[in-house]
Amino acid sequence: MSTGINPRPWPVPQALPEDAWQRLPSRADAEALSAAARKTYGVPEGADIATAAGTQALIQWLPYLAAPGAVAIVGPTYSEHALAWRNAGHPVIAVDSLDACLDSVVHAVVVNPNNPDGRVTDRATLARVARQLKARGGWLVVDEAFADVDPAVSAVGLCPDLPVLILRSFGKFYGLAGLRLGFGIAAPDTIAGITTALGPWPASGPALVIGAAALGDQPWADRTRHALQQQARALDEVLVKAGFTMAGGTLLFRLARHPQALMLHAALAKQQIWCRSFDWADDLLRFGLPSDAAGLDRLTAALRG
Amino acid sequence: MSTGINPRPWPVPQALPEDAWQRLPSRADAEALSAAARKTYGVPEGADIATAAGTQALIQWLPYLAAPGAVAIVGPTYSEHALAWRNAGHPVIAVDSLDACLDSVVHAVVVNPNNPDGRVTDRATLARVARQLKARGGWLVVDEAFADVDPAVSAVGLCPDLPVLILRSFGKFYGLAGLRLGFGIAAPDTIAGITTALGPWPASGPALVIGAAALGDQPWADRTRHALQQQARALDEVLVKAGFTMAGGTLLFRLARHPQALMLHAALAKQQIWCRSFDWADDLLRFGLPSDAAGLDRLTAALRG
Numbered sequence: 174m175s176t177g178i179n180p181r182p183w184p185v186p187q188a189l190p191e192d193a194w195q196r197l198p199s200r201a202d203a204e205a206l207s208a209a210a211r212k213t214y215g216v217p218e219g220a221d222i223a224t225a226a227g228t229q230a231l232i233q234w235l236p237y238l239a240a241p242g243a244v245a246i247v248g249p250t251y252s253e254h255a256l257a258w259r260n261a262g263h264p265v266i267a268v269d270s271l272d273a274c275l276d277s278v279v280h281a282v283v284v285n286p287n288n289p290d291g292r293v294t295d296r297a298t299l300a301r302v303a304r305q306l307k308a309r310g311g312w313l314v315v316d317e318a319f320a321d322v323d324p325a326v327s328a329v330g331l332c333p334d335l336p337v338l339i340l341r342s343f344g345k346f347y348g349l350a351g352l353r354l355g356f357g358i359a360a361p362d363t364i365a366g367i368t369t370a371l372g373p374w375p376a377s378g379p380a381l382v383i384g385a386a387a388l389g390d391q392p393w394a395d396r397t398r399h400a401l402q403q404q405a406r407a408l409d410e411v412l413v414k415a416g417f418t419m420a421g422g423t424l425l426f427r428l429a430r431h432p433q434a435l436m437l438h439a440a441l442a443k444q445q446i447w448c449r450s451f452d453w454a455d456d457l458l459r460f461g462l463p464s465d466a467a468g469l470d471r472l473t474a475a476l477r478g
Numbered sequence: 479m480s481t482g483i484n485p486r487p488w489p490v491p492q493a494l495p496e497d498a499w500q501r502l503p504s505r506a507d508a509e510a511l512s513a514a515a516r517k518t519y520g521v522p523e524g525a526d527i528a529t530a531a532g533t534q535a536l537i538q539w540l541p542y543l544a545a546p547g548a549v550a551i552v553g554p555t556y557s558e559h560a561l562a563w564r565n566a567g568h569p570v571i572a573v574d575s576l577d578a579c580l581d582s583v584v585h586a587v588v589v590n591p592n593n594p595d596g597r598v599t600d601r602a603t604l605a606r607v608a609r610q611l612k613a614r615g616g617w618l619v620v621d622e623a624f625a626d627v628d629p630a631v632s633a634v635g636l637c638p639d640l641p642v643l644i645l646r647s648f649g650k651f652y653g654l655a656g657l658r659l660g661f662g663i664a665a666p667d668t669i670a671g672i673t674t675a676l677g678p679w680p681a682s683g684p685a686l687v688i689g690a691a692a693l694g695d696q697p698w699a700d701r702t703r704h705a706l707q708q709q710a711r712a713l714d715e716v717l718v719k720a721g722f723t724m725a726g727g728t729l730l731f732r733l734a735r736h737p738q739a740l741m742l743h744a745a746l747a748k749q750q751i752w753c754r755s756f757d758w759a760d761d762l763l764r765f766g767l768p769s770d771a772a773g774l775d776r777l778t779a780a781l782r783g
Contacts, residue, residue, distance in 0.1 A: 351683025378656025
């Protein structure tokens, strides 16, 4: 329960085409995946999509491909963004909303919905900030790692006209984080630069085959969104009964407040139940979804103990 | 037969541990793979190893992490090296041996044994050149993509003392190119820079599990080296009988000369047999190994036709 990965994954078939392991991924495999991803993510004409071995690989590359200059990162959030930009030599400015502190930066990064609090930055704000950054040759990176649970949040429609670079994670919603698959969506020249940097065969053969099949499975996605809603609600009930106040989250993880959060974190760990604590707040814990009813019962019992 | 990938792969088990797809690759998985790779590649103490989603991912990153300055690339060779260094802004100088043209460069790249001619640069030359580049803050990149068939060729012993950066491809010898797995070996501070750039979870869960098992299978590797010798010899016989002169190669591909090479390339393609031709030589073709005796018979018949 320490991750935001769907514990009920899209069912990978037992038998993959054998040559998915053996040969280099083909152009046809790559195009089938791109087509499925474009459809699922609603990529408009005038925007392109790049496939990577996880959005983490894109998070690593973007700071090396971006124009020099400072980046504002809306936080607290997933810490790898700041690490990657800093490591590539960009000054990093932590801001608490996209509107703050923008005068001195060339780029901005926002996770939308945000991890761990689930906060959503609205499209009008994204567009306004992207227009400001455009004038400076900068990028607005929008990490939509958890947007699958609420596709209407996606800012993909801004890509053709503004320097908006969307990251879409495959592994979290589809519950297949080990596959390493993710996408970048942006204007064609930006995507061309990214695909050149990534080089040929950035993702594995099985990732292309499984990714295309899973992204094409609309009924599974619909059922899953519905089921995640119920699972998140059930988790909230258990947490509230144990004295937590809900403080945010998405359908793939819940943020909860408790005055003894750190003590509870340690007590749960002793019972092999892992949740996430934060160095910037001692009263917050993030809970991923339990994998089944028994997992929820274990949490209930552990919180009572 | 257009690739240098072993057509008889290490046998991937039908059932992988299910969570290899689902959870993020763990530190334990990564360490088990590193340990197996260190042993197989003979990495000495004083050198470290980085895991990547194929050596291609490392080829893409190295020019961004290297000191500024020109690079000499010993060629003709695998063309992605020059593309990557040029794309990252380094002047690229094509040289026909590692000794040529070194005064004006900071870095050098040699594929050893070379693709497609199989030429081996000896260790003394590699050490001498690496010492020269060290004085300039440069790297000697040694791409040992095809060294598994003759492990004694490896320059891995130079890594602790010299700025030698070795690339080891997993997919070619083990016949699992779709898995996307490769390694970089160098002095610890160089590897630390590379792993920081690659970021967390660079390779897939299945790649870690399958890679560790395959690299630990010494009997398979020994049998395979022996079998490749016989398969390469059988392929040579067919080519020589068809009027080719052997011009080099490794046990995973053969380079053959024929005055009508391009015509033969087209004639074979018409019969769905693919080999590699080169824009820098109209009398050379590169043949990968056929996957079985029937494949070799098909080639024999097609060359006769």
